[in-house]
Amino acid sequence: MADSNTTSSTTRSKTGDQAAGSTLSTGHEYDGIQEYDNPTPAWWHIIWLATIVLSVFYFYMSLWSPMFVHQTERLVSAQEEEIKVLFADLGTLENEQQTLLTLMEDEKWMTFGAAVYRGACVSCHGADAGGSVGPDMLDDYYINVASITDIHDIIRDGAAGGAMPAWGKRLHPNEVVLLSAYIAKLRGTGDGIRPPEGEIIAPWPARAEGGAADEPTEEAQTMADPAAADSAGS
Numbered sequence: 001m002a003d004s005n006t007t008s009s010t011t012r013s014k015t016g017d018q019a020a021g022s023t024l025s026t027g028h029e030y031d032g033i034q035e036y037d038n039p040t041p042a043w044w045h046i047i048w049l050a051t052i053v054l055s056v057f058y059f060y061m062s063l064w065s066p067m068f069v070h071q072t073e074r075l076v077s078a079q080e081e082e083i084k085v086l087f088a089d090l091g092t093l094e095n096e097q098q099t100l101l102t103l104m105e106d107e108k109w110m111t112f113g114a115a116v117y118r119g120a121c122v123s124c125h126g127a128d129a130g131g132s133v134g135p136d137m138l139d140d141y142y143i144n145v146a147s148i149t150d151i152h153d154i155i156r157d158g159a160a161g162g163a164m165p166a167w168g169k170r171l172h173p174n175e176v177v178l179l180s181a182y183i184a185k186l187r188g189t190g191d192g193i194r195p196p197e198g199e200i201i202a203p204w205p206a207r208a209e210g211g212a213a214d215e216p217t218e219e220a221q222t223m224a225d226p227a228a229a230d231s232a233g234s
């Protein structure tokens, strides 16, 4: 076997020597393997060069050409435009008790709040706001909230060292106010998944017709939620 191998390699090498001068071989040989002169075809070169030329054109078009607006820019400006139109009749919302209480009654804006909630908050607070990573929004227990206007600041600035992210830079200021009203409205609408966390707080004040809402009186609180008043008294 070894012999026949040697023979065949010698034979090949001989052939190689013979072919060295011909167009079939480059004359380069290593370990008994000869390199044939077998150039890539012209069409292959043309395609290869064309991809290089195209890549330069592509980079120019996608990164620098004024003709081409980047997808994300287009999306952001479309969203800004949409929000401008949407908020045109709303003006600048302030985080005020009366504003929040009025918005809570506004079906259109609460639908909007629900949409923002679905996009940004569901992952941690649960689809029905019953809580998952974050606390539930349905019961009377709150960790960082004592009055209705506290919700806004928690959403804007975050809490617990970022476990509750700050949304102030990611959402339009009006969105934060609308979302606060939506969160306030969720209170008492179902059963939480997580156990109660924090302290029982007084019910949201009643909405004043026309004028500014007053702070709830002791009596109003007792009427609205005897349990809360009991625990506050004890």
Ligand code: HEC
Pocket: 117, 120, 121, 122, 123, 124, 125, 133, 134, 135, 141, 142, 143, 144, 145, 151, 154, 155, 159, 160, 163, 164, 165, 167, 179, 183, 197, 198
């Ligand atoms: C990455 C998870 C996460 C996301 C997303 C998130 N939250 Fe939170 N949130 C938390 C955690 C955790 C807490 C509890 C903070 C603490 O213990 O002080 C919290 C607390 C809160 C509170 C205060 C509740 C209380 O009992 O004091 C509000 C209000 C709130 N989140 C609203 C929102 C809204 C609105 C959104 C969507 C814009 C949102 N959160 C998105 C994790 C999250």
